[in-house]
Amino acid sequence: MRDKIIVGNWKMNHTMEDTHRFLQEILPFCEVASQHHVRLGIAPSFLSLLTATQATSKHLLIYAQNCHALPKGAFTGEVSIPMLQEIGVDGVIVGHSERRQYYAETNVDCNQKIKSLHAAKLQIIYCVGETLQEYENGETMQVIEKQLREGLTTIEPQALRTMVFAYEPVWSIGTGRNASVEIAQSVCHGIRSILASLTNHEVAQEVLIQYGGSVKPENALQYLSTKDIDGVLVGGASLIPESFKALVECLWK
Numbered sequence: 001m002r003d004k005i006i007v008g009n010w011k012m013n014h015t016m017e018d019t020h021r022f023l024q025e026i027l028p029f030c031e032v033a034s035q036h037h038v039r040l041g042i043a044p045s046f047l048s049l050l051t052a053t054q055a056t057s058k059h060l061l062i063y064a065q066n067c068h069a070l071p072k073g074a075f076t077g078e079v080s081i082p083m084l085q086e087i088g089v090d091g092v093i094v095g096h097s098e099r100r101q102y103y104a105e106t107n108v109d110c111n112q113k114i115k116s117l118h119a120a121k122l123q124i125i126y127c128v129g130e131t132l133q134e135y136e137n138g139e140t141m142q143v144i145e146k147q148l149r150e151g152l153t154t155i156e157p158q159a160l161r162t163m164v165f166a167y168e169p170v171w172s173i174g175t176g177r178n179a180s181v182e183i184a185q186s187v188c189h190g191i192r193s194i195l196a197s198l199t200n201h202e203v204a205q206e207v208l209i210q211y212g213g214s215v216k217p218e219n220a221l222q223y224l225s226t227k228d229i230d231g232v233l234v235g236g237a238s239l240i241p242e243s244f245k246a247l248v249e250c251l252w253k
């Protein structure tokens with residue numbers, strides 16, 4: 001049986017002090033979650049990453065929200081993978097729709113980051129998802145297949161095994177308009193089938209797939225109870241310790 005994985009994407013929220021306070025409240029709870037085979041993670045801002053890695057236990061994964069594919073160079077404003085490794089970051093979110101939308105990140109950019117992250121042995125959450133227009137045109141699976149094929153070009157099937165995939169329909173992020181469980185399950189099933197065609201059935205069955213987009217404590221369990229959704233990637237509802245805990249506790253309460 002696959003583990004569950006719940007990750008809070010904090011985006012541009014929480015100062016270092018906020019991060020410290022959040023961790024004080026959440027850390028004892030993380031051990032409880034691990035006993036229930038739930039992997040927990042947060043993705044704070046770059047500045048709060050060190051606060052998080054210094055405070056955290058092995059029961060809470062710390063993700064960066066982005067990275068540069070190259071180890072160093074003249075790239076003003078960027079952060080490299082060796083810099084993240086130096087402070088003990090566990091993994092990186094790649095291809096979040098806000099990165100694609102506001103910073104023009106392409107599937108090819110994602111592919112370069114994924115390759116470098118694999119080489120560095122950091123964990124990866126690769127986000128895919130369609131815009132509202134693509135959804136209304138019935139193009140969801142075509143868009144996602146392209147994101148997967150181009151984003152995973154030349155990645156070894158064995159390397160894919162450890163990756164996490166997040167289906168995040170752009171029209172449901174931060175809008176309160178979450179995708180229905182039926183849609184989310186069916187797209188996550190489709191993602192698993194595409195991954196099987198890129199690798200093999202065994203790898204595709206092992207890979208963890210999350211749903212993200214307006215997930216809240218009130219609706220998390222319905223996604224987490226489906227066959228192909230192994231976790232959730234949560235923005236707004238992950239910022240407050242009580243709400244983050246409630247998202248996780250629904251799995252055993």
Ligand code: PGA
Pocket residue numbers: 009168172173174175176212213214215233234235236237
């Ligand atoms: P949301 O964000 O939960 O606030 O919709 C999800 C995400 O962007 O990962």
